[in-house]
Amino acid sequence: MFENETSFVRWLRGLIRGSGRGLRAGIRDDAALVEARRGHELILTTDMSIENVHFRRQLHPARSVGHRALARSISDVAAMGGQPRYALVSLALSEWATRAWVEELYLGMLSLAKRFGVALVGGDTARTSGPVMIDVMVVGEVPRGRALLRSGARPRDQIFVSGRLGLSALGLRLLMSQPRRKPTLRNEAIRAHLYPEPQCALGRFLSDRRLASALMDLSDGLSTDLARLCEASRVGARLWANLIPGPSPQDAQDSLHLALHGGEDYQLLFTVHPGRVSRIPARFGNVPLHRIGEIQRTKGLRLVETDGSVQSLNPAGWDCFAQ
Amino acid sequence: MFENETSFVRWLRGLIRGSGRGLRAGIRDDAALVEARRGHELILTTDMSIENVHFRRQLHPARSVGHRALARSISDVAAMGGQPRYALVSLALSEWATRAWVEELYLGMLSLAKRFGVALVGGDTARTSGPVMIDVMVVGEVPRGRALLRSGARPRDQIFVSGRLGLSALGLRLLMSQPRRKPTLRNEAIRAHLYPEPQCALGRFLSDRRLASALMDLSDGLSTDLARLCEASRVGARLWANLIPGPSPQDAQDSLHLALHGGEDYQLLFTVHPGRVSRIPARFGNVPLHRIGEIQRTKGLRLVETDGSVQSLNPAGWDCFAQ
Numbered sequence: 001m002f003e004n005e006t007s008f009v010r011w012l013r014g015l016i017r018g019s020g021r022g023l024r025a026g027i028r029d030d031a032a033l034v035e036a037r038r039g040h041e042l043i044l045t046t047d048m049s050i051e052n053v054h055f056r057r058q059l060h061p062a063r064s065v066g067h068r069a070l071a072r073s074i075s076d077v078a079a080m081g082g083q084p085r086y087a088l089v090s091l092a093l094s095e096w097a098t099r100a101w102v103e104e105l106y107l108g109m110l111s112l113a114k115r116f117g118v119a120l121v122g123g124d125t126a127r128t129s130g131p132v133m134i135d136v137m138v139v140g141e142v143p144r145g146r147a148l149l150r151s152g153a154r155p156r157d158q159i160f161v162s163g164r165l166g167l168s169a170l171g172l173r174l175l176m177s178q179p180r181r182k183p184t185l186r187n188e189a190i191r192a193h194l195y196p197e198p199q200c201a202l203g204r205f206l207s208d209r210r211l212a213s214a215l216m217d218l219s220d221g222l223s224t225d226l227a228r229l230c231e232a233s234r235v236g237a238r239l240w241a242n243l244i245p246g247p248s249p250q251d252a253q254d255s256l257h258l259a260l261h262g263g264e265d266y267q268l269l270f271t272v273h274p275g276r277v278s279r280i281p282a283r284f285g286n287v288p289l290h291r292i293g294e295i296q297r298t299k300g301l302r303l304v305e306t307d308g309s310v311q312s313l314n315p316a317g318w319d320c321f322a323q
Numbered sequence: 324m325f326e327n328e329t330s331f332v333r334w335l336r337g338l339i340r341g342s343g344r345g346l347r348a349g350i351r352d353d354a355a356l357v358e359a360r361r362g363h364e365l366i367l368t369t370d371m372s373i374e375n376v377h378f379r380r381q382l383h384p385a386r387s388v389g390h391r392a393l394a395r396s397i398s399d400v401a402a403m404g405g406q407p408r409y410a411l412v413s414l415a416l417s418e419w420a421t422r423a424w425v426e427e428l429y430l431g432m433l434s435l436a437k438r439f440g441v442a443l444v445g446g447d448t449a450r451t452s453g454p455v456m457i458d459v460m461v462v463g464e465v466p467r468g469r470a471l472l473r474s475g476a477r478p479r480d481q482i483f484v485s486g487r488l489g490l491s492a493l494g495l496r497l498l499m500s501q502p503r504r505k506p507t508l509r510n511e512a513i514r515a516h517l518y519p520e521p522q523c524a525l526g527r528f529l530s531d532r533r534l535a536s537a538l539m540d541l542s543d544g545l546s547t548d549l550a551r552l553c554e555a556s557r558v559g560a561r562l563w564a565n566l567i568p569g570p571s572p573q574d575a576q577d578s579l580h581l582a583l584h585g586g587e588d589y590q591l592l593f594t595v596h597p598g599r600v601s602r603i604p605a606r607f608g609n610v611p612l613h614r615i616g617e618i619q620r621t622k623g624l625r626l627v628e629t630d631g632s633v634q635s636l637n638p639a640g641w642d643c644f645a646q
Contacts (some may be wrong), residue, residue, distance in 0.1 A: 006554075029555070030402035030539050031368035031463070033470050036359035045354035046411045046460055048447045079353035088369045090413075090458045124371045130453015135413045137369055137460040140354070147356050216353050231329075232352070 001099050008125060015106060016120050032121035034086055034139075041147060043084075043140035045076035051094070051131035059175045061183070062101045064194040066108025068264075069134040072219065074116055075198040075266040077140035079217035081148040081207025084116055084140040084200065089123035092133040105134070116200060146207045148215035148270070153233035157213050157271040159293040160280060162199055165222055166247040166255065167192040169262025189247055196266040202284045203268060211279060212270040221263040221317020227301055229269065238302045239293035239313065252306075260303075261316045271295055324422050331448060338429060339443050355444035357409055357462075364470060366407075366463035368399035374417070374454035382498045384506070385424045387517040389431025391587075392457040395542065397439055398521040398589040400463035402540035404471040404530025407439055407463040407523065412446035415456040428457070439523060469530045471538035471593070476556035480536050480594040482616040483603060485522055488545055489570040489578065490515040492585025512570055519589040525607045526591060534602060535593040544586040544640020550624055552592065561625045562616035562636065575629075583626075584639045594618055 002008035036042065049055060049069040060068070070087060077084040089109065093102065113120055118138065171193025175183055185191045199217070206212040214233055218225050222244070230237050246255030247262075267287075272280055280289055296302075301313040325331035359365065372378060372392040383391070393410060400407040412432065416425065436443055441461065494516025498506055508514045522540070529535040537556055541548050545567070553560050569578030570585075590610075595603055603612055619625075624636040 006551075029473050031366045031399040031405075033403065033465070033472075034365050034367060036363065036365050038361075040359065042357045042359050042365075042462070043354045044357060044409060044411055044445060044460075044462060046413050046445065046447050046458070048413050048415060048449050048458070050415055050449055050451050052452060053449055076354040080356065082354075086367060088367055088460060090369050090371050092371060092373055092456055122367060122369065124369050124458070126371050126373055126376055128373050128454060128456070129375060130456075131451060133415055133451070133453075133456050135369070135371070135447070135458040137367075137411060139365070139367060139462070142356070149356075150352050228329075 001097075005125065012106065016110060032086065032088065034121060037141055039144050040141040041144050043077050043080050043082040043142055043147065044137070045073050045140075046135060046137040047072035047076065049134045049136070051133070060194065062104035063108035065134070066105040067112050067195050069136050070109045070112050070118070070138075071196050071198050071266060073136045073138035074112070074118065074200065075217045075219065077138055078198045078200040078203035078268065079215055080140070080142060081146060081203045081215060082140035082142035083204065084118045084138050086121045086139040087113060087118050088121060088137040090125075090135040091123065092126050092128040094128055094130065094132050097132055116198070142207065148203070148207050148212050150214055150216045150229045150232035153214035153229060153235055153271040153295045154273070155235055155295055155297040156274050157295040158274060158277050158291050159226070159237060159239065159295060160270050160272060160289055160291050161218065161222070161245070161267055162202055162284065162287050162289055163265065163267040164245045164247055165218065165265050165267060166258030166262040168196060168264040169258045170247040193264065196264065198266055199268045199287065202287060205284060206270055209279070211272060211276055213273055215268060215270040218265045218267045218269050219263055221261045222269070223260045223301065223313055224263075224315040224317030225269055227315040229271070230295075230299070230301065233295070236296045236299040236301065237293055238296055238304060240304045242306050243290060243292045245288070245290045260313070263317050324420075328448065335429065339433060355409065355411070357444060360464055362467050363464040364467050366400050366403050366405040366465055366470065367460070368396050368463075369458060369460040370395035370399065372457045372459075374456070383517065385427035386431035388457070389428035390435050390518050392459050393432045393435050393441070394519050394521050394589060396459045396461035397435070397441065397523065398540045398542065400461055401521045401523040401526035401591065402538055403463070403465060404469060404526045404538060405463035405465035406527065407441045407461050409444045409462040410436060410441050411444060411460040413448075413458040414446065415449050415451040417451055417453065417455050420455055439521070465530065471526070471530050471535050473537055473539050473552045473555035476537035476552060476558055476594040476618045477596070478558055478618055478620040479597050480618040481597060481600050481614050482549070482560060482562065482618060483593050483595060483612055483614050484541065484545070484568070484590055485525055485607065485610050485612055486588065486590040487568045487570055488541065488588050488590060489581030489585040491519060491587040492581045493570040516587065519587065521589055522591045522610065525610060528607060529593055532602070534595060534599055536596055538591060538593040541588045541590045541592050542586060544584045545592070546583045546624065546636055547586075547638040547640030548592055550638040552594075553618075553622070553624065556618070559619045559622040559624065560616055561619055561627060563627045565629050566613060566615045568611070568613045583636070586640050
């Protein structure tokens with residue numbers, strides 16, 4: 001491990017040198033000092049990744065742990081239509097964490113940060129007798145008045161999702177069934193689980209063109225996240241089972257279950273006024289956009305099955321207090 | 324404990340209602356959306372508080388744990404001459420943490436936040452099999468170009484500290500020697516340990532009047548923190564033992580040791596150009612300001628003892644990798 005805090009900070013500063021656009025003081029000072037862009041609002045978010053809760057060291061390579069920890073916070077900025085700018089990383093390290101593991105963790109974060117234009121500007125480090133804990137705070141920005149919230153959905157708005165849902169949950173299942181040392185990144189589901197891609201460009205597209213009435217990211221599973229969007233908007237929703245893009249074409253029932261309740265896809269969930277639906281493209285870049293349902297005045301979630309029957313849909317995704 | 328995440332978020336929103344000046348979306352959305360003030364730069368900082376590392380539940384009441392967790396980050400903003408504005412709180416909860424404990428923790432944070440004009444705007448919550456972990460991120464602001472950094476100290480600048488040093492370390496010692504259920508807050512040292520007061524007003528005073536060449540807060544102990552300031556400024560320093568304000572007048576040697584190496588005082592350490600020393604008041608509000616030494620060209624720290632002898636001073640405060 002690092003000899004002392006000074007040697008850790010020196011190593012980290014060397015690693016991230018040159019990534020600090022708009023940065024006046026960073027990792028060596030008490031706090032980071034950064035510019036705020038004119039005419040913009042700030043987006044502030046933070047997400048924890050805890051060993052044995054959000055990752056397992058037997059399943060997740062350190063690089064994936066770093067990638068996922070930062071991706072969660074970047075995705076929260078995407079979920080408001082914003083641009084992520086700065087990140088702070090708090091890291092509580094267990095006895096087992098070697099210097100090589102910590103270095104790989106940071107490489108995973110920095111590689112993602114670079115692609116998304118995020119500067120790593122500060123953080124905190126400590127030792128812990130418990131599991132490894134990473135908390136990543138991201139500051140983003142959005143032109144004033146353009147942020148998309150969860151609360152804007154109105155009855156008759158159409159519900160869309162990006163990408164395929166449940167892919168990450170399927171990837172986790174595959175990893176657990178074959179706990180080899182080298183995960184096969186050629187498998188799409190495993191790649192989606194280990195290295196999820198936040199949808200910032202799509203979020204900004206929806207915000208710039210004023211296409212979405214409400215927006216959020218899918219982190220805890222569609223059934224849970226849509227319920228939160230509906231609660232914030234004081235509405236209900238109806239989904240069509242056959243329109244929901246699941247991860248495994250072979251087993252329709254299993255695929256639907258994963259798509260409804262599997263978390264960590266970091267795709268976007270958004271609602272669109274009926275008059276604007278024609279302006280939503282079938283694909284954004286290489287990500288397909290799917291219309292999956294409709295906002296309704298009646299509270300609660302309902303699922304229209306393939307046979308036309310309607311049943312109520314209960315949130316069964318991730319809830320930290322219910323586990 | 325809370326039934327689920329929704330009930331926790333509802334409770335928290337009720338608690339902090341009305342504290343969100345400048346806030347457009349907060350705890351219920353993916354991220355917080357806040358205003359950035361014109362002509363200001365942003366200060367970003369984060370600090371972890373881990374059970375059995377930064378606090379012990381046998382010694383620290385939950386209200387103190389919350390107070391201290393937020394005070395650490397507010398103090399980082401004070402250490403740049405800034406004004407704290409927003410806080411995000413990540414909380415990893417162990418099995419033992421009851422709802423009453425969590426509520427007291429938040430009350431400790433919110434009471435301090437209110438006094439310092441800080442709005443609690445977001446965060447994350449999770450369960451952990453390990454110790455309780457709290458990570459508090461604070462966003463502050465400072466008029467453009469006015470932030471005070473660690474790197475501005477020059478040879479012949481005079482070194483000042485606010486308050487009395489080592490008081491918190493003495494308070495911790497007293498708490499450990501008498502682990503009763505109710506700590507006696509009438510004792511100044513115990514109060515300083517459990518409820519430290521960040522020095523934001525003093526930091527802003529030094530920045531507004533351009534009085535300090537370098538500034539930082541004393542979180543890890545004078546010997547460690549001054550070494551960091553000197554490293555950032557590429558200088559050395561000489562301190563006079565008899566000028567250092569220690570916590571216990573009875574035992575001079577013990578008092579000096581606590582003042583040099585005891586951490587968590589959250590007082591300010593700053594350097595002043597010789598031509599401006601006369602403009603530093605003896606007290607700022609109810610906090611005394613003490614001149615304790617001088618910046619020198621020669622690297623390293625030296626301590627002038629009461630008998631005039633000079634010895635080198637090694638950093639012996641807190642270092643997370645060295646524990």
